[in-house]
Amino acid sequence: MPLILLPLLRFVFATLTISFARARKLFTILSHIIDAALLSQLALMLVRGTPEMVSVGGAPAGIGISLIGDQVGLTFAVLAWVLSAAVSAYTWQDKLRPYFFLLLNLLIGSCYALSFTTDLFNAYLLFELSTLASFLLVGYQRQPRQIWASLHYLVLSSLGMSIFLLGIGVVYAHCGCLDLTVLKTIVKASPGESWVLLAGALLVAGIAVKAGVFVFSLWLPAAHARAMPAVSALLSGLVIKMGVVGLFRLGDVFPIDLTLIVLGAITGILGIVYALNSYDIKRLLAFHTLSQIGYILIGFGAATEAGRLGALSYEVAHGLFKALLFLTIGEAAARAGGSDLKTLIENKHKIPRGTRIALIIAVLGIIGLPPLAGFDAKAILEDGLPTMFLHLIVLLMSVGTVVSFAKLAPVLFASSTHRASRSRVLSYAWLGGGIILFWPLSLLLVSPAITLHAYSGLHIIEALVVIAVGGALYFLIRKRRFRLPSEIFRLETSPLIILIGFFLIYALMILGQ
Amino acid sequence: MAAIIAFVLFGIGVVALVLRRDLVIKLLALGLINAASILFLVSIGDRPGARAPIQLPGDLGIVADPLPQALVLSAIVVNFAILALALVFVMILVERYHTTDSIRIEQEMAREADDQETPCL
Numbered sequence: 026m027p028l029i030l031l032p033l034l035r036f037v038f039a040t041l042t043i044s045f046a047r048a049r050k051l052f053t054i055l056s057h058i059i060d061a062a063l064l065s066q067l068a069l070m071l072v073r074g075t076p077e078m079v080s081v082g083g084a085p086a087g088i089g090i091s092l093i094g095d096q097v098g099l100t101f102a103v104l105a106w107v108l109s110a111a112v113s114a115y116t117w118q119d120k121l122r123p124y125f126f127l128l129l130n131l132l133i134g135s136c137y138a139l140s141f142t143t144d145l146f147n148a149y150l151l152f153e154l155s156t157l158a159s160f161l162l163v164g165y166q167r168q169p170r171q172i173w174a175s176l177h178y179l180v181l182s183s184l185g186m187s188i189f190l191l192g193i194g195v196v197y198a199h200c201g202c203l204d205l206t207v208l209k210t211i212v213k214a215s216p217g218e219s220w221v222l223l224a225g226a227l228l229v230a231g232i233a234v235k236a237g238v239f240v241f242s243l244w245l246p247a248a249h250a251r252a253m254p255a256v257s258a259l260l261s262g263l264v265i266k267m268g269v270v271g272l273f274r275l276g277d278v279f280p281i282d283l284t285l286i287v288l289g290a291i292t293g294i295l296g297i298v299y300a301l302n303s304y305d306i307k308r309l310l311a312f313h314t315l316s317q318i319g320y321i322l323i324g325f326g327a328a329t330e331a332g333r334l335g336a337l338s339y340e341v342a343h344g345l346f347k348a349l350l351f352l353t354i355g356e357a358a359a360r361a362g363g364s365d366l367k368t369l370i371e372n373k374h375k376i377p378r379g380t381r382i383a384l385i386i387a388v389l390g391i392i393g394l395p396p397l398a399g400f401d402a403k404a405i406l407e408d409g410l411p412t413m414f415l416h417l418i419v420l421l422m423s424v425g426t427v428v429s430f431a432k433l434a435p436v437l438f439a440s441s442t443h444r445a446s447r448s449r450v451l452s453y454a455w456l457g458g459g460i461i462l463f464w465p466l467s468l469l470l471v472s473p474a475i476t477l478h479a480y481s482g483l484h485i486i487e488a489l490v491v492i493a494v495g496g497a498l499y500f501l502i503r504k505r506r507f508r509l510p511s512e513i514f515r516l517e518t519s520p521l522i523i524l525i526g527f528f529l530i531y532a533l534m535i536l537g538q
Numbered sequence: 539m540a541a542i543i544a545f546v547l548f549g550i551g552v553v554a555l556v557l558r559r560d561l562v563i564k565l566l567a568l569g570l571i572n573a574a575s576i577l578f579l580v581s582i583g584d585r586p587g588a589r590a591p592i593q594l595p596g597d598l599g600i601v602a603d604p605l606p607q608a609l610v611l612s613a614i615v616v617n618f619a620i621l622a623l624a625l626v627f628v629m630i631l632v633e634r635y636h637t638t639d640s641i642r643i644e645q646e647m648a649r650e651a652d653d654q655e656t657p658c659l
Binding site for chain 2: 146149161164169170172180183188190193194201516518520524
């Protein structure tokens with residue numbers, strides 16, 4: 026029951042918020058309390074060993090649309106709930122039109138449903154619903170750049186979803202069903218057949234457009250950098266993750282481990298290279314969203330228990346600190362009058378103290394200072410990597426992250442006279458608390474043996490060395506400016522790159538046999 | 539056969555999306571791409587010698603698989619909604635920049651400084 030109620034109630038609240046706009050605060054509180062109750066009921070069922078499974082309409086499995094409240098789905102749904110609460114608190118006193126809250130509820134509802142669905146076509150529809158809500162949210166303030174970014178997002182994601190639909194067609198033509206649990210047995214029985222490779226490549230390429238994979242999600246830097254802070258936080262922390270949950274589900278069915286590792290490495294490294302060269306901080310954060318997706322894909326592609334759990338925890342950790350980064354930088358930019366580094370440094374005394382402290386916590390979280398969220402999740406993930414080469418790539422990415430966030434150091438330390446509003450501080454405390462208390466909270470997801478192993482002295486020393494090396498490297502290269510091709514982000518070139526990316530995935534799937 | 543046509547249409551759509559600068563034509567190309575994937579989905583429900591899946595009393599002939607057609611209905615609606623929204627976005631941009639040329643819009647946008655940015659509507 027909770028599996029169906031979670032998304033549907035959000036849709037009901039979406040209608041209520043626009044019909045009775047004055048009571049929106051009451052509806053916000055009510056919807057979060059109800060969601061919390063439903064999520065804890067699901068968690069309880071999962072702990073007891075009988076995760077809830079629903080086939081909508083009572084049709085037998087394989088024909089009906091099924092939903093499953095398993096570990097992966099529940100983790101993503103809880104992340105959706107946490108971020109929805111944070112964004113609601115952040116926008117508590119803002120004068121936004123009721124239409125914003127309608128879209129917010131639609132977005133969260135579709136994210137809940139996406140976390141749980143195991144039906145490919147249902148996933149297609151929910152992807153479209155969640156992205157429709159996000160297009161409108163990106164363009165909410167109707168600034169030309171937002172509209173342009175949103176249009177770019179729309180064109181690419183529509184292309185991606187068409188590729189996904191072709192994949193659905195290939196799957197249906199060969200299996201006669203679209204349920205992933207049934208597909209799993211069929212694909213296992215016919216490994217390496219050409220239709221499996223084609224369908225897998227089409228489905229992965231389609232979802233990769235939504236999931237923040239570098240060569241596919243070229244709309245992301247503009248959309249995430251231009252949107253309002255509350256929207257960027259949700260897009261970066263949550264909507265991208267819905268693509269990732271799709272890749273996780275496909276990874277259980279199709280042989281895409283090698284593909285995920287290669288895509289993860291490309292995404293991680295290119296994301297950081299572009300981030301190093303960005304001096305608009307919101308754009309820098311958007312590029313880091315790409316690079317952090319790299320960790321998650323590498324961890325999941327490693328196909329080990331620890332790698333998988335590490336990827337799941339990193340996805341939660343990234344949701345927390347990236348949302349906090351976008352929210353705090355958003356407020357700082359609004360006070361300072363611009364989000365480029367120079368303006369922020371010149372007006373750093375205008376940034377309220379609460380915002381600054383939250384920003385420091387978020388930055389320390391993302392660069393992986395023990396014992397904050399980034400360190401913990403990354404350590405679990407690294408324990409699951411099978412080869413030294415992957416370790417090196419992850420290490421390189423960690424150093425790159427430190428170098429690029431070192432730019433922010435001058436903004437972080439100053440005395441300020443301004444104060445942040447109470448609801449915003451609450452929102453920061455909610456996310457910041459999650460980052461600080463990540464280790465005890467992660468015990469809910471990961472078994473104590475794995476987390477304790479991650480807390481070895483070796484990992485702590487490694488994390489500290491990475492931060493030191495990154496800091497030193499920043500001082501060496503901070504005066505250097507290098508030019509990177511920005512052509513690939515244009516509306517004209519990015520569809521072509523997506524198609525090339527599809528052939529790359531297809532080749533990788535053949536190689537991965 | 540229908541599947542081959544679908545892939546050809548998909549290719550034409552992508553070529554137009556990449557090469558044409560006019561935003562409205564780009565969106566038409568996107569519509570073509572969507573239509574191609576829908577055509578592909580419909581084509582897999584077909585079987586040799588099959589008729590429309592409407593069962594008459596006493597009739598046991600081969601019928602086409604009805605599920606892909608049902609799926610396609612939702613896909614068409616979704617694509618329609620997205621195309622409509624995209625056209626609204628283009629309208630907002632045209633009101634501001636008086637052109638549908640994507641490259642010119644990008645240039646105009648780059649010329650405007652961030653602080654002068656005002657909402658379109």
